[in-house]
Amino acid sequence: MEIQRLAALAAVWGTVKLFHPRLATERFDWDGPLVRAVPRVRTAADDAAFAVAVDEMLATLGDPATGIEPPQEARATTVSSTPAPSPAAASVTHRRDSDVLIVNLRAVEDRLENQDWSAIHAVREEIETSTRIVIDLRMGEETIGSPWTALQQLAPVLVWRDLSGPATRTVVWSGWPPQTRYSSGGYYRGFEQRAVERFAAKQKGGPPRRVVFVVDDRGGVPALAWAMQLSKDGAIVAAGPIRDSSDTRTHALPGGFRAVVRVNEGLWGPLRADTTVPAGKDPIPVAVKLARARVKPAKQWEKNVPLPPAIASDDEPYEGMTYPAVEYRLLALFRLWTVIDRFYPYKHLIGDWSAVLPEFIPRVIAAKGEREWALTLAELAARIADGHTHLSGSAVLDALLGVAPAPVETRLVEGLPAVTRLRDAQAARDAGFRVGDVIVAVDGEPAQAIMQRRAPYVPASTTAAHAQLLAEGLLLGPAGSSARVTVEGADGVQREITALRDFRFYDSSRSAEKRPWHLITPQIGYVDLTQLTSKQVPAMFEDLRQIKALLFDMRGYPHGTAWDIAPRINVKNATVGAQFRRAYHLGVTRVEERSQRILFEQRLPQGTGWIYTGRTVTLIDDRAISQAEHSCLFFEAASGTTFIGTPTAGANGDVTNLRLPGGLTLRFTGHDVRHADGRQLQRVGIQPHVVAAPTIAGVRAGKDQVLDRAVEWLETGE
Known part of the structure; x- marks a missing residue:
């Protein structure tokens, strides 16, 4: 049970870390609440005590919309403390209290679900002849759906003038921004601001209409209610606490508890009810009184309250902790697991990453001493199974x-x-x-x-x-x-x-020659891409212009020359060199989160020089990684080059990094990079058309058997 609770704690903590607006705009210490919660979670006597520990962690945010909800039975008990209408009254869609029209939107919605549209028409006609209206939006014991479909149908007759709903913004992540050094990936965290919703009146110029919305803690508050409150055309009566945002993420916890995390914020400031009715009191009479109140309408709400911008997502490295206390070891685990879970673009190739967290929680807790701790974390990093992954900063490692x-x-x-x-x-x-x-x-x-x-x-x-x-x-x-x-x-x-x-x-210089290219035979040129620079590319092509074949040696790491070479060998007139995908997360999401990605094609550079039309061969082995493999993608797209050797390392995509307690840094791949036609590269590598590998005898004889095989293939075609 301890492991299950700690895993649930990690999930809630990670959601807040990534998506709660406060953490995106200020240097809020979100590590501290977790560190203090861990001992209480580990010693919790039951699920209720565990929920209290998580709730106290969330309470440090000072956000009434973020916290723990009790199990459904307890929520039902809470709701029942407000007087419920009789069965007969619950089915009534609308009624009047003298000059005030009271609409039970839950009953209207129920009629709509049964394809009965007469209720909407009847309520709409009543609204058009009323200037004081109460809209009962209480969810009661309902757990699915909301009466907002019916509200959409009624909105044009509820407003007497055109209104704008309140603008909101939510945290957005485009990949994982590096926390140390630079990455070429262009990853960032920011905000997405959603356009305000417009509510157009069916008939303008009529008498002002005052609408009071009654809500409870089971549902959010619709944008129409916010808009009418801000313009003073309406008010909000709360039967219990209400959320200041209708957009949240929810985590199921042991014992039926739920953790609710707010993931957006209004640019107008926090929402507040005009009146909150104590438990056990019927809110409708209060709403009727507010509907009769004489309030001067305000000008249309247009101006937003300035909010602070997003800041960098750097984490505290706690550099002095060579062997962190167990709370900080768990913090390191939670950070690493969360970031890989959300942002590693090849997570689908790892296997069951969700099972890794409960597997490593007891191992992290049990790690004795600096060495065992470092090895545990290194083994966790190795589970990512990526040649780009590297854990640095540990003397033990x-x-x-x-x-x-x-x-x-x-x-x-x-x-x-x-x-x-x-x-x-x-x-x-x-x-x-x-x-x-x-x-x-x-x-x-x-x-x-x-x-x-x-x-x-x-x-x-x-x-x-x-x-x-x-x-x-x-x-x-x-x-x-x-x-x-x-x-x-x-x-x-x-x-x-x-x-x-x-x-x-x-110093890995392969050759002492001044120029990294030469003729192997009168018609075959050799180019060492581990030595060639971009400035040398034009001269290389001029020197080898008349020969029939070029051998590009990619058995190592190049110097960014693919962008200069590919346009010069683009006999296929290709436009796309590779496909890219990266994680894209919004705090507010209405679709399956795993489908949220940025997909784009990387265009081949356009050249201005003449194009080499001879045959090209590229020598490869596992020393070709990252930019080397990307160069292969460009050559493949441009000339259909023939690959000879053994498969490349199978690790490509701009590297990013994450800081961990103990002064450690984890590097990992940030982009899913594929062939121009969408084929997988990661964990596959560039596959040779012609397999060739060295032998012990060949190495001892001083032969380059892969190069020799390439020359043979060019000369014989076999």
Whole structure:
């Protein structure tokens, strides 16, 4: 039960965090109320005590429209404290108290539901001859529907002059705005202001009509009632507390309780009833008296009260908490789970994300010490299964996964971790490394055991990319430390090597050539996209203008050159390079929330130079991630390039981030990016038309077997 209650607490807290207007406009400490509520929720003796704890958390907002509603039976008891009309009276659509017309809109609505329109016609005729009217909008014990359909039908004869309803605004999220650093995604939080509703009078110029609306706490207050109150053409009598907004989100809680959260606000200020009738008192006589009151009509309500703008959604990182107290550990879990639940564009690929929260609540509570806590959070992040996901800021994770490399690059070749390149040739040779050495052990621990131990904490989009990431990180360790590496060479003999770990070895220059392009054969040009810059693109095309084929090497990360290259190879006259989708959430929603997304096509850039019409081939493997994969999408759309190699990493979409307690930062993908025709890229990667992969023998012989296969394919077509 504790886990269920904490999960419910997380859902309510997250809804307030994202959609309550107050949190969008001021630096309101919403973490504190949660932290104080957690102990009370965990020790709650029953569902009622749990509901009280949640209600006290919500009460810190100072918002009467946000709070806990009791179970339905209790609500019915509360409603029955107001005198109910007799069964006969409840079916009467309208009656008169001398000069005041009293309309029971619930009864009118019931007649409409039975396709009986005579009641509407009869009530409309009575209204047209009346100047003092009471509209009874009480819901009573009804839990479904409202009498507002009938009110829409009557609105033209209730108003004697054209009126404007009050304007409202609601929080809107377009993706998740990054909380540290910059993102190219264009994500933001703001407000959507809804246009005011206009109420046009059927006949203008008649005598002023005064209308009093009677409401209870079971329903909201319609815009017509607000408009007539603001113009002093009417008033509102409340049988109990009323909401100052009709737009809320509701969460079911254990024991039948409900948490109601206001999600919009009126630009005119808070709504208040003219009179609130105590429980047990009939509100109709009070309404009749107000209907007879002589009040001078005000000018049409036009001017809105200025409200503060939306502010950034930065979260407090609590940097000093290397091992936060349990309340703050749960806060971290709730933040991470909520943001991924609402904003991760590939959530449909994760599986049952809703099950992750109750699974990790007990694990977060039970985590002992800084190390266990960091590993728990890292494993949670890895559940996102995205090569863009990265949890940073933890010394424990840095120690586990390592930060500084040795002077060689390691990759899986034929399933074995092997040295595939010398990052720093001199340092690597001095240490005793040879290209093609298979890594057997590091610091006395078998290589396979190291990769298996780290596997749960390394996020990746595909199984192959995950394995390669583990192999690439095999020699990582503390900066300045020495790695004791056991390798096996071509002769089958194992050797012990000691190598320095240093950040300077991250220099991943693949070639020492001044220009990242050259001729492989007289008719085949090679372009290293990990080195080519945008400024070099025109010269590259001029140099390779007359050849029949271009090989683009995308086995790594490019420098934004796709926007310059794609227009120069666009033989298909394509206009679209990729499709994008991102989460779009409104506080007020009338449709299934999961369908709310922004979808758009990314246009290919328009070029001004001549177009290369020869064949193009793009070399790929799992080192192609994000912008590299996006470049592949552009090339695919522009020229139908042939991909040769192995699948790419399958992680694309502008990265955003979230701050967590303990000074941690979680990076994750913010956009769902797809092929121009809508095919899935994430967790699939760019698939090769021709499969080619290195072998241990080829690496040891100094061959680039993927490049060789591409040349063979261009020359033979096979």
